[in-house]
Every structure is written in structure tokens, then in C-alpha cells.
Amino acid sequence: KQEVTQIPAALSVPEGENLVLNCSFTDSAIYNLQWFRQDPGKGLTSLLLIQSSQREQTSGRLNASLDKSSGRSTLYIAASQPGDSATYLCAVVNTGFQKLVFGTGTRLLVSP
Amino acid sequence: GAGVSQSPSNKVTEKGKDVELRCDPISGHTALYWYRQSLGQGLEFLIYFQGNSAPDKSGLPSDRFSAERTGGSVSTLTIQRTQQEDSAVYLCASSLELGSNQPQHFGDGTRLSIL
Numbered sequence: 586k587q588e589v590t591q592i593p594a595a596l597s598v599p600e601g602e603n604l605v606l607n608c609s610f611t612d613s614a615i616y617n618l619q620w621f622r623q624d625p626g627k628g629l630t631s632l633l634l635i636q637s638s639q640r641e642q643t644s645g646r647l648n649a650s651l652d653k654s655s656g657r658s659t660l661y662i663a664a665s666q667p668g669d670s671a672t673y674l675c676a677v678v679n680t681g682f683q684k685l686v687f688g689t690g691t692r693l694l695v696s697p
Numbered sequence: 698g699a700g701v702s703q704s705p706s707n708k709v710t711e712k713g714k715d716v717e718l719r720c721d722p723i724s725g726h727t728a729l730y731w732y733r734q735s736l737g738q739g740l741e742f743l744i745y746f747q748g749n750s751a752p753d754k755s756g757l758p759s760d761r762f763s764a765e766r767t768g769g770s771v772s773t774l775t776i777q778r779t780q781q782e783d784s785a786v787y788l789c790a791s792s793l794e795l796g797s798n799q800p801q802h803f804g805d806g807t808r809l810s811i812l
Contacts, residue, residue, distance in 0.1 A: 616796075616798070619800055621803075626805075627805050627806075628701075628788055628803040628804050628805040629788070629790075630803075631800040631801065631802055634798065634799075634800045636798050674740070676740075682753075683728070683730075683745050683752075683753065683795050683796070684730065684742035684756070685730075685732070685742065686742070687739060687740040689739055690739070
């Protein structure tokens with residue numbers, strides 16, 4: 586059974602810092618990995634999707650990497666801003682399946 | 698529409714009542730998914746649709762839960778004889794098609810509270 590873990594559970598940083606969020610998964614037979622952000626009382630916003638054959642994806646100040654063999658992904662946020670404050674979730678789709686299996690999330694607070 | 702639309706946004710009902718939750722996916726998306734987010738369990742998969750058929754219902758927690766999709770578009774999740782443990786946020790997502798490495802896009806959810 587796929588299990589997805591995110592570390593740290595919570596992170597507080599001052600504005601302007603670069604930061605890394607970690608995601609690990611137990612079964613490396615994944616089809617893709619997706620990073621989301623969730624604002625309080627809202628649904629999930631898709632940030633980046635990395636296919637199993639890819640090593641990284643970039644969008645603006647966000648960069649996500651994938652090391653499938655070691656079961657790890659990282660989300661790098663450059664020059665953090667207060668508007669980045671949210672819960673960040675990673676999720677994987679296992680090969681042969683369609684559903685997302687979610688991690689436990691990292692709650693990020695960026696202070697002005 | 699521009700995004701996935703869910704209704705109602707909030708629902709409060711008494712234990713034992715039936716509830717219906719609605720999801721309107723992004724236009725042109727053939728795959729539709731239901732998830733549940735609760736404090737104790739995190740985000741968990743319930744069911745997905747390809748067109749009007751549901752190949753994987755493995756996440757439905759009991760036979761009180763059912764879902765259907767008509768016309769390859771709108772989906773309804775029904776919970777019969779609601780229990781307090783059904784209280785959660787029910788999230789719907791859609792994607793262009795299955796197996797295409799396309800991201801799943803989520804609605805804002807329905808917050809269900811069972812009194």
C-alpha cells in the first residue's frame with residue numbers, strides 16, 4: 586500500500602527566504618506526482634505535475650524535483666512571500682491506478 | 698465553466714438524513730474524481746468516473762455512499778442515513794482524460810456537518 590509522508594508538518598519563515606518542502610513515498614511504481622497548495626476553506630490548487638520519466642518541473646518561483654528510485658520529491662520555493670502562506674500537499678498516482686494518494690501536508694507561514 | 702464547481706458549499710443536516718452533493722467538472726474533462734478530507738484521515742479517495750462509468754469504487758466507505766454521473770458531465774454523490782463520522786469536506790476533481798498525465802483540478806468542496 587502506497588504511503589506518502591511530508592516533512593516538516595509546519596514551517597515558519599521570514600519573507601524572502603528560499604525554502605524546501607519534502608515528500609517521500611514508499612512505492613516507487615508511480616505514474617506521476619503532483620504538488621498542490623490549499624488555502625484555508627478552499628479546495629486544492631494544482632502547482633506542478635512531474636511525470637515518472639521526468640526529473641523536475643519549474644513554474645515561476647517554484648521548482649519540483651523527483652527521484653523515483655529513492656521515493657522522494659522536493660518543492661523548492663524561491664524568495665518566499667506572505668502570499669505563499671498555505672498548506673502544501675504532494676500526491677502520487679500509482680502505475681495502473683487513477684487515484685491520487687495524498688501526503689499529510691506541510692503548513693507554511695511566511696511572515697512579512 | 699472556468700473551474701470545477703461544487704454545490705452546496707456548506708451543508709448542515711441531522712443524523713439519519715440523506716444528502717446529495719453535486720459536482721460540475723471543467724468543460725471537456727472526461728475524468729471525474731471524488732475525495733474526502735477530514736481531520737483524522739487527511740485526504741482520501743472515494744470514487745472516480747471515466748465518462749459515465751465508475752471503474753473504481755474502492756474508496757467508498759460503506760454502502761450508504763453512492764455516486765453517479767450523467768451525460769459525461771455533472772456528478773452527484775449521495776450519502777444515505779448520514780452518521781456523524783460522515784462530517785468532512787467532500788472534494789471533487791476533474792482531469793482531461795485518464796492515463797494522460799494531466800493534472801487533476803479541484804473544486805472548493807462541500808463542507809458537510811452532521812448534527
